[in-house]
Amino acid sequence: MTSASPTPAPSVSPSSAPSTAPAAPAGSAPGTREISAVLAERWHLPGAVVTELPGGMNSLTWHVGHRGAHWVAKAVPEGGPERPFRYGLRLAALAEAAGVPSGVPERAADGRLTARARGHVLALLRWVPGRELNGADPGDLARLGATLARAHLALGTGTVSGDRARASFDPAAGGREAAYAVRPWIRPALAGAAARLRRVRPETLTWGPSHGDPAPEHFRFDARTGRCGLIDWGAAGHRPRLYDLATAVLDAGGPDGAGPLLRAYVEGGGLPSEEIERGLLPVLDFRYAVNTLYYADRVARGVTGPEGPGGNEERLDDARRWFERRAGGRAG
Known part of the structure; x- marks a missing residue:
């Protein structure tokens, strides 16, 4: 995967995180069936097993399995969260190229890094194996x-x-x-x-x-x-x-x-x-x-x-x- 230059950066200031953007109204976020359809159409992953993952205050995530391979599908609302999300996809590629596994995005069949799904921007991220770190260890x-x-x-x-x-x-x-x-x-x-x-x-x-x-x-x-x-x-x-x-x-x-x-x-x-x-x-x-x-x-x-x-x-x-x-x- 060719990594993009990290500049110019989006106008995201330190004070913008964590996001205070209001959550999408109930029912307006894409569900598992819709994500499955987008993955089949845009990433050519028909029949992928899509399972919603817990957590995430400002995003939605799903585990994606297909023929023994694993990914994470991640979606953020269009608008404010979209710019840092897209920028982060580019930075992840740079970190990965330097030897830090970073969950880089997989390009869709048309070469794009993202797709749209019911008012959200969706990316398919490479699975990074391993356990979370323990902040007390x-x-x-x-x-x-x-x-x-x-x-x-x-x-x-x-x-x-x-x-x-x-x-x-x-x-x-x-x-x-x-x-x-x-x-x-x-x-x-x-x-x-x-x-x-x-x-x-x-x-x-x-x-x-x-x-x-x-x-x-x-x-x-x-x-x-x-x-x-x-x-x-x-x-x-x-x-x-x-x-x-x-x-x-x-x-x-x-x-x-x-x-x-x-x-x-x-x-x-x-x-x-x-x-x-x-x-x-x-x-x-x-x-x-x-x-x-x-x-x-x-x-x-x-x-x-x-x-x-x-x-x-x-x-x-x-x-x-x-x-x-x-x-x-x-x-x-």
Whole structure:
């Protein structure tokens, strides 16, 4: 498969993830039978066994089996989620070419990477074998850091203007005024986070194509081959590498236990340790700010995910504790 150049990047800022796009109305998303029909027509896979997979807050996925081969079909709503999804397909090809199994898209019979299915954009992704990484296991954290560094090196770097960098790291850029009223600590905590990030001068960080959500569950370690892959590129964008690293650290339980991850990432050449020491905590502030507004907005709108209402509250409590710690107990 010929990999595409990673530039130009879509205008996806760090603050755009996770997506707050409303879910498609019930009944408007493609079902298993419709996906089977599209796969038969566009990818020439008649009779494929299609099974819906659980999870996915902003996408739909299915396991596809056909004559002993396996894929994942993934669909996102047309519109806002479509641009990072398409960009992520290109980045996955670059990472795969550098030796990181990434679930690259299979071209349809007409040579295209995607097809349309009831208001959604559908891609057929190569199956990546292996288990998810465990964010509490030191060995897995080291694998995560090394794999993320390898992916970043494959994706390269890019430039950003000072104005664009500063605007990208404004948690309030997306509006969501109602989210600030959900808890009294949110506004002062996010104001403090923004001030700390301004002092870092985000335009001085290393920017480039990024995965956007390198959580442990998006890595696949194949014990048979010893290879570790990185899948689920639907949040891809042009960001500082520290954004991806901070996301991985956050999902691994925070910086206190992320030593193996950070060491492996530095040893793999992802970033110099000086940049991580200077910028990781302020960018973690921003990641917690993004999560705060996302889950507070869900509370304000009465939206719940697979975990029910408790999932929103748990994430907000995690963010509150982080900001209290960063502000010396003054955020609450």
